[in-house]
Amino acid sequence: MQIAYYDEPIKAFLKVSEDAIFGELAKRHVFALEYQQRDAWLGQIRLLKSVLSSFKLGHIFFEFAIPRMGKRADIVLLVGDVVFVLEFKVGAGSFDRSAIEQVHDYALDLKNFHKASHDLPIVPVLLATEAEGTRQLDVTFAPDRVAKPILARIEQLPDLIAHCVSLTGSPEIDIKSWKEAGYQPTPTIVEAAQALFQNHAVEEIARSDASALNLSQTTDRISQIIDHSKAQKRKSICFVTGVPGAGKTLAGLNIATKRAQEHSEEHAVFLSGNGPLVTVLREALARDEVARNGTTKSTALRKVSSFIQNIHHFRDEALRNRAVPDEKVAVFDEAQRAWTRDQAARFMQAKRGHEGFDMSEPEFLVHVMDRHVDWCVVVCLIGGGQEINTGEAGLGAWFSALKHHFPNWDVYISDRLKDGDYVSDEASTQLLAEMPVHPYRELHLSVSMRSFRAETLSSFIGHVVDNRPEAAREMYHHIHDRYPIWLTRDLDRARHWLRSKARGSERYGLVASSGARRLRAEGLHIKAKVDAASWFLNDRRDVRSSFYLEEVGTEFDVQGLELDWVGVCWDADLRQKSGKWGYYNFRGTVWQRLQQKERQLYLKNAYRVILTRARQGMILFVPKGHEADHTRPPCFYDETYDFLKSCGLKDLDVA
Known part of the structure; x- marks a missing residue:
């Protein structure tokens, strides 16, 4: 993700023609350029040339990337030691709440995730170009030096910039160092799913600092296993471990979206028995699809539902239809929570009318994928200390199914799978010890990303x-x-x-x-x-x-x-x-x-x-x-x- 569509010193920006700047923006815009976007850019360029004419120092960025959110801020200005985040509402006469939240979010994102901005004052500004009356510009900084959003008219911008810079008196920002500083976003799972669904790479939205195992390495290792299984016509299963909040679900969504985008014939699917998670992700992605593409809600939900499925619905469909499944790659979230033989049999017999059902959920799910005559891959995402309901099998049911019913499957494991957090009972430990496995360190995610302020x-x-x-x-x-x-x-x-x-x-x-x-x-x-x-x-x-x-x-x-x-x-x-x-x-x-x-x-x-x-x-x-x-x-x-x-x-x- 490019840091910005256009960035130059303010002095250079003032000298270049409006058409030349617009051309640079249009050239880097990867989506269809609609007339509303064209008019917004031309309006911003014209207004900023007018109000910034007295500034000889500073730097301007158009369409500055906010990776965690998969969005771009209209303008970022660096003047003195202050970062200004500007969001334009061209033609607007009022300041709506969602726009205020949006510009505040951009400023907080820079503060929390852009390394060179951690210690700098950041001022979010919402500019409604047709707002009436003179507004009082009170600048109030929170303890982390992010100002409360300022609602202003465009002509007030020069005085606002000068006032904020005068409050600090610190040395100017080193523009080169600021631009090259690392960005370490940690998105929520909803934000991550939306960005991945929009074809953003995981490297753009997830942290990749030296202290955390890069999610892209996990994706790359699983992709290698999938490619090998396909080439050698093997059936394989991978067990991916991670501490709470380390990004296991993100890794699963990433591999499913990546394979779906690059190898559509594999029909990769993300499966979860976590009903609320599936509901929230589907709804968030459908709402996002409607907002971005104007499709109907029902169409958006159908599209999303083929990619993210409830594991129990997948199971029930496989029982109803004994054909080979379309999916060649299936990612199972929280696989340790799949049901035991007793729980699955009791439910399937009482609730679904399948009198002869006598398998654990892991055994049945592998059995379904084993219907493929050539190759397939199952990816199991494993969390430690996450079992919260009666009848959850843990990993023993997976190991038992593989050892006793599917011995020809290739088994790839995280090198931490044998730790007590994941395999603690003696029976499961013994089963794992008796199976041929291929351990890889890349299949373990060791650092929490959920609590970006406190990895411990x-x-x-x-x-x-x-x-x-x-x-x-x-x-x-x-x-x-x-x-x-x-x-x-x-x-x-x-x-x-x-x-x-x-x-x-x-x-x-x-x-x-x-x-x-x-x-x-x-x-x-x-x-x-x-x-x-x-x-x-x-x-x-x-x-x-x-x-x-x-x-x-x-x-x-x-x-x-x-x-x-x-x-x-x-x-x-x-x-x-x-x-x-x-x-x-x-x-x-x-x-x-x-x-x-x-x-x-x-x-x-x-x-x-x-x-x-x-x-x-x-x-x-x-x-x-x-x-x-x-x-x-x-x-x-x-x-x-x-x-x-x-x-x-x-x-x-x-x-």
Whole structure:
């Protein structure tokens, strides 16, 4: 992705003709040039030549790339040591909220992900060329030196630039170094899916610094395996591992889109049993397709649905139609969560009427792909500590199916697959040891990208849920400056904090475990299921959106997705008691202790999931309880609150 369609010193820009500048923009524009875009560029060029005529220093960029969002800012100006992000609304007489959020997002993106802009003041400016009246230009900087968006008329721009530059008095930006600085975007999975669907390369939208294994390396290794399998007519399966938030789903979407675009005859498909994830991705891509291409919503959804499918629908169709599937490449997200033989048989017999069904879900899925007579490839994306539901098979069912039913398949694994985070039980370990495998380091993603401010967040959360407060405190010492985590006993205070932290279109919301039944006393009804697409995608005006802080997402709603700021609501289902975690389920009118190790693990993982959803920071709400309510006395919550404080967290109420 080119950094900009046009960039020159302001002095040179003023000397060049409007037609020459327009020609440079048109030459680099890869899409059909519509008259609205042509008129917008010509208007911007004419206006900027007029208002910047007194500036002899500085640099101007037209159509500056914002890789994480797959978009371009109209103008970026570097004057003195200040970065100005300008968004034009040519012909507009007012400043709409979405445009204000957009220019703010561009500025925040530069601050967070463009290395040379980390320490510079950044001023987002929205210019409505037909706005009436004189506007007061108050420049207010946040602590990270990103200004609150300024709404201005074009003729006010020179005074605004001069005023902002006078506030700093620092040396001018080194233009060459600024242009060459690394850009390390970390998109949300929705942003990434939209960019990949628009044919952006993963290198353009994902970080690739030395501390993280480049996602493109993972894609390249899988592509090599696919090409080898095709050439040698082999059937292969790959197991890709990664820490929470490392980009496993992004890697899966990347390989599916890349193969679909470059090898359409393979009919590559991305499959997930995570219903909310599939719903949100499909809806986001369909909305984006409608906005960009003007197609109908139903047409857009059909197009998207052939590429992203619910794994259970894929399974049911394969049962109904015994023909060879169209898909030669199938990517299974969260493959360790596929169903066991008992769970799959029970469901298929009771709910689908398949009396003779007697396979685990992994065995059946490989069986379906094995219908191909020549070659095929299955890619399994594996997360550690993500099992949150009864009947999830883990990796043992995959290994058992391959060893006993498909021994001729080639098995490629991450060199970290044998770690305890992924294969922990003795039976699975033994099965893996008995199979011929090809290990590759590129099939492991080791660094979290979700929490771009704190790559060690997953380790901190691991110490918390594993009851290691001293290790958690030590880890939090390394992240608290960049990734705030606060405690509160006041839900309204938590809501206020979330609203105060979000800027631009940054998203916030409340989450809790699905077992947090007594949060109902706080006005949070866990059993009222959220509409995932509305909760994750709709704007602040929609009461169904996460922004309203009324509906609560559970681990089942949010796994695989993320928000910028999160309020984690902690109930008595997981509580500290005498220095250990106690595991409980609320039945009827009482809490019952969970005795089964498996169910304890699911509950612990539920908290692991909700505690790793925030990209930028979170606040943990621990209720005070009530002496008059036997289902939530203060003692059910106070020890948990004290434990979290011992992990290094501070109470917002007393800060």
